[in-house]
Amino acid sequence: MSAKKYKLEVIDELKIGETTRSNVLVTLDGNKYDLDVEDVKTILKGLESNSKKNNEDIKVLIRGLNPHQWFTLKGYDQDFDSEAVEEYYSADVKNPAKFEKFKQLQVTIIKSPK
Secondary structure, eight states: OOOOOOEEEEEEEEEETTEEEEEEEEEOSSSSOOBOHHHHHHHHHHHHHHHHHTTEEEEEEEEEEOSSOEEEEEOTTSOOOTTHHHHHHHTTOSOGGGGGOBSEEEEEEEEEEO
């Protein structure tokens, strides 16, 4: 199995003093719903590693576009819950697994020096 290659596009960036807020769109090649919760974990792990290396505090918001809607996967002040999507759809949908794939992720990062 080959590693996924993410396409990153910085949508906007705002700097206020020493704090920076960046919105990044994460996709894969093609027009498919191929991103999943493992990709979110990979992205979060990379962001945490970079913030430690750069001695920064970060807050991260991640939203994913599934076949139904934009879904908040991680809020600024909440941990990532990998089962949240399944729990949300399991009451109304026979097969919630199809909603656990995302066409794109919107990652908002607020960075400030420690």
